[in-house]
Amino acid sequence: MGFASDLLAAEPASHELELFAPFIGSWRVRNSLYSEATREWTKSELDWSFSWIIGGRGVQDVLADDDGEAIGTTVRTWDARVGWRVVWFCPRAAEHVVLSAEADGEDIRLQGVQADGRMVTWMFHDVTSESFEWDGWCSNDGGDTWWHEQHMDAHLLER
Numbered sequence: 050m051g052f053a054s055d056l057l058a059a060e061p062a063s064h065e066l067e068l069f070a071p072f073i074g075s076w077r078v079r080n081s082l083y084s085e086a087t088r089e090w091t092k093s094e095l096d097w098s099f100s101w102i103i104g105g106r107g108v109q110d111v112l113a114d115d116d117g118e119a120i121g122t123t124v125r126t127w128d129a130r131v132g133w134r135v136v137w138f139c140p141r142a143a144e145h146v147v148l149s150a151e152a153d154g155e156d157i158r159l160q161g162v163q164a165d166g167r168m169v170t171w172m173f174h175d176v177t178s179e180s181f182e183w184d185g186w187c188s189n190d191g192g193d194t195w196w197h198e199q200h201m202d203a204h205l206l207e208r
Contacts, residue, residue: 056102056103056109057100057101057102058100058101058102058103058104058105059101059105060101060105061101062104062105062106063105063106063127065127065129066101066105066106066107066108066127068133068150068152068157069099069108069125069157071176071178071181072099072108072110072173072176072181073099073101073108073208074098074099074205074206074207074208075096075097075098075205075206075207076097076098076099076181076203076204076205076206077094077095077096077097077203077204077206078094078095078096078097078112078201078202078204079092079094079201079202080092080093080094080095080199080200080201081199081200081201082198082199083196083197083198083199085196085198093114093115094115095112095113095114095115095120095201096112096113096115096117097110097111097112097113097201097203098110098111098113102124103126106126106127107124107125107126107127108124108125109122109123109124110122110123120141121137121138121139121140121141121142121144122137123135123136123137124138125150131149132149132150132151133149133150134149135147135148135149135150135159135161136148143164144163144164145163145164146161146162146163146164146169147161147162148160148161148162148169148171155174155176156172156173156174156176157172157173157174157176158170158172159171159172163187167187167188167189168187168188168191168192169185169186169187169188170185170186170188170195171183171184171185171186172184172185178205179204179205180202180203180204180205181203182200182201182202182203183199183200183201183203184197184199184200184201185197185199185200186198
């Protein structure tokens with residue numbers, strides 16, 4: 050036994066966890082990130098890997114830059130009392146976001162609050178066996194208006 054073998058799992062423990070099953074594997078991402086300060090979009094290439102964790106009771110991902118350095122990680126766990134609980138950690142940006150997730154038709158919508166108290170909405174959409182898109186929006190006014198802060202196009206590398 051060791052950390053990796055204790056953490057990683059081969060399959061989901063229950064059918065409720067299958068919401069995030071399409072993402073299990075390694076993906077190459079074209080990332081576009083909007084800067085509020087400069088009002089410009091920057092583009093980068095990223096790697097995004099997803100795996101079952103803790104006895105198949107959750108899904109964790111790691112997002113890494115083009116140099117292979119981890120940017121952050123998201124942990125998603127199913128709680129039968131309330132549904133999906135999700136936490137994103139990005140030490141580089143001192144970011145910590147707490148969200149809930151649910152199916153929204155064929156998409157997955159995540160809603161929550163980031164470290165500075167602003168509301169965020171994230172969406173996985175156009176999901177196929179070979180690709181998906183991810184978008185993030187932020188609100189500076191408690192949800193009255195939203196601005197698009199990030200878009201990712203992901204393409205499968207391996208399962």
